[in-house]
Amino acid sequence: MPVKSKPVEPPRDKARFMSPYIELTNLEVCLAAVLIVINGVVSIALRLRLEKTLAIASVRTVVQLSLVGVVLSWVFRVDRWYVVLAIAAVMTLIAGFSAADRSKRKFPGIRLIAITSVWSCAWILTGYVLLFVFQDLPKWYEPQYAIPLLGMVLGNTLNGISVGLSTLTETLVRSRGQVETLIALGATRWEAAGEPIREAVRTGMIPIVNSMMVVGVVSLPGMMTGQVISGMDPAQAVRYQIVIMFLIAGATALGTVSVVLLSVRRLFDANHRFKFELIRIAGS
Amino acid sequence: MTADVLLQAVNLTRRVDGKTLLDDITLDLATGARLGLVGPTGSGKSLLLRSLALLEPVDSGDLLWQQAPVANDQATIYRSQVIYVHQRAAAFEGTVETVLRQPFQLKAHRDRHFDRDWIVDQLATVARDATFLDQPHEQLSGGEAQIVALLRAIQLSPRVLLLDEPTSALDRQSARHIESIVMRWYDDAPDSRAYIWVSHDPSQADRVCDSLITMHAGQIQTRRTAP
Numbered sequence: 001m002p003v004k005s006k007p008v009e010p011p012r013d014k015a016r017f018m019s020p021y022i023e024l025t026n027l028e029v030c031l032a033a034v035l036i037v038i039n040g041v042v043s044i045a046l047r048l049r050l051e052k053t054l055a056i057a058s059v060r061t062v063v064q065l066s067l068v069g070v071v072l073s074w075v076f077r078v079d080r081w082y083v084v085l086a087i088a089a090v091m092t093l094i095a096g097f098s099a100a101d102r103s104k105r106k107f108p109g110i111r112l113i114a115i116t117s118v119w120s121c122a123w124i125l126t127g128y129v130l131l132f133v134f135q136d137l138p139k140w141y142e143p144q145y146a147i148p149l150l151g152m153v154l155g156n157t158l159n160g161i162s163v164g165l166s167t168l169t170e171t172l173v174r175s176r177g178q179v180e181t182l183i184a185l186g187a188t189r190w191e192a193a194g195e196p197i198r199e200a201v202r203t204g205m206i207p208i209v210n211s212m213m214v215v216g217v218v219s220l221p222g223m224m225t226g227q228v229i230s231g232m233d234p235a236q237a238v239r240y241q242i243v244i245m246f247l248i249a250g251a252t253a254l255g256t257v258s259v260v261l262l263s264v265r266r267l268f269d270a271n272h273r274f275k276f277e278l279i280r281i282a283g284s
Numbered sequence: 285m286t287a288d289v290l291l292q293a294v295n296l297t298r299r300v301d302g303k304t305l306l307d308d309i310t311l312d313l314a315t316g317a318r319l320g321l322v323g324p325t326g327s328g329k330s331l332l333l334r335s336l337a338l339l340e341p342v343d344s345g346d347l348l349w350q351q352a353p354v355a356n357d358q359a360t361i362y363r364s365q366v367i368y369v370h371q372r373a374a375a376f377e378g379t380v381e382t383v384l385r386q387p388f389q390l391k392a393h394r395d396r397h398f399d400r401d402w403i404v405d406q407l408a409t410v411a412r413d414a415t416f417l418d419q420p421h422e423q424l425s426g427g428e429a430q431i432v433a434l435l436r437a438i439q440l441s442p443r444v445l446l447l448d449e450p451t452s453a454l455d456r457q458s459a460r461h462i463e464s465i466v467m468r469w470y471d472d473a474p475d476s477r478a479y480i481w482v483s484h485d486p487s488q489a490d491r492v493c494d495s496l497i498t499m500h501a502g503q504i505q506t507r508r509t510a511p
Binding site for chain 1: 361
């Protein structure tokens with residue numbers, strides 16, 4: 001698919017009058033901050049005691065996004081493959097850790113399994129899109145494409161993976177009796193855990209399938225909105241969005257299957273014994 | 285007729301958090317053996333039985349099946365011959381017949397086929413007819429669920445049954461039904477089969493077992509022949 005010659009170089013190099021979008025000043029962002037005051041007022045009026053958390057969350061939003069802005073500007077400027085890969089690796093690690101940490105029940109090795117799954121599915125599928133789908137990319141590691149794509153894939157597969165992981169451990173603990181009954185009758189670990197595996201993969205994939213069902217009807221995806229605001233032809237923005245949706249769906253499926261299968265391998269031994277004792281509730 | 289040793293536990297030991305739950309357990313189960321395992325709660329009876337079914341790990345010691353250790357890739361075949369029956373049967377979705385058919389979907393039993401007539405014959409001996417097969421499994425009473433669990437195991441013609449207090453949660457009549465099902469399975473081939481029955485009821489142990497092992501604090505305390 002040809003990438004149209006809209007601003008390929010970052011818009012920061014352009015004078016304001018050439019820009020296809022309105023540049024925001026700090027003052028304008030401050031005006032938007034008034035909106036968050038609504039949350040504060042609600043919290044105080046209803047005595048939700050969320051003011052402090054809200055304040056911290058707002059400050060974190062500003063600080064984290066500003067830092068990302070600085071880092072991205074730097075990465076775009078330096079424009080080296082190893083810098084892009086390093087940033088991508090850090091993003092992937094953080095996603096993997098969050099996926100494992102969201103699960104209520106933990107077991108030894110859960111982080112390694114989550115990181116392996118996030119890493120393999122996100123990099124393989126993002127790589128496929130960068131190398132084979134966006135055929136006119138000047139460089140395979142083009143940071144303007146690689147980093148936002150990977151970020152979106154990570155953010156979404158992270159959900160699928162953590163939901164799949166939680167569902168698997170939850171279902172295994174709940175159906176321990178059934179699982180062990182099947183093992184006692186001679187089932188392999190894959191046969192005994194078949195129902196929990198299917199349940200976990202299904203639950204992990206449902207959110208992305210649901211959002212594909214309603215995309216554009218109920219919600220306009222953030223990326224597409226951004227591209228339209230920055231002046232891209234909506235027909236082009238739509239094509240990008242379709243690519244992204246398929247990329248996210250594929251990565252979520254691959255990541256969820258991978259995390260579930262690796263976890264089952266970890267939670268059963270070579271004798272097909274269910275190592276129930278490995279599963280602990282977080283914090284206990 | 286000479287009895288062959290089917291199952292041997294040699295110096296099985298299991299420790300958890302510094303406590304010795306199984307302490308150097310050695311026992312043989314030969315063909316024809318009807319072994320009872322008794323002892324107070326927490327003495328390690330159930331843990332021993334689960335260890336024999338490879339459902340629990342051991343810290344040291346060996347488990348031999350027909351004189352040889354069970355290799356990892358033989359574990360499912362071993363369990364299809366040495367079937368452990370839980371104290372309480374887990375409820376499954378579907379009818380009784382679906383549940384009875386479950387094992388035939390497993391690789392370990394792919395050469396076998398569900399024999400509905402045999403099941404109906406068995407049910408007749410415990411005062412149930414064929415309509416029992418259409419009942420939802422989740423709605424069975426404890427005794428009925430245990431009958432299903434036992435038939436599900438026995439239809440596979442196992443060499444050894446490991447029965448973990450199979451009647452402790454049941455009324456007297458259900459308990460007798462369970463005993464009669466096990467006896468019929470045993471009597472079909474008493475020179476090639478054997479079972480271990482964990483029981484908390486001394487009169488039951490005397491009734492269904494030829495020899496008794498009493499456990500205490502993870503150790504075998506006494507071995508005796510039942511009267």
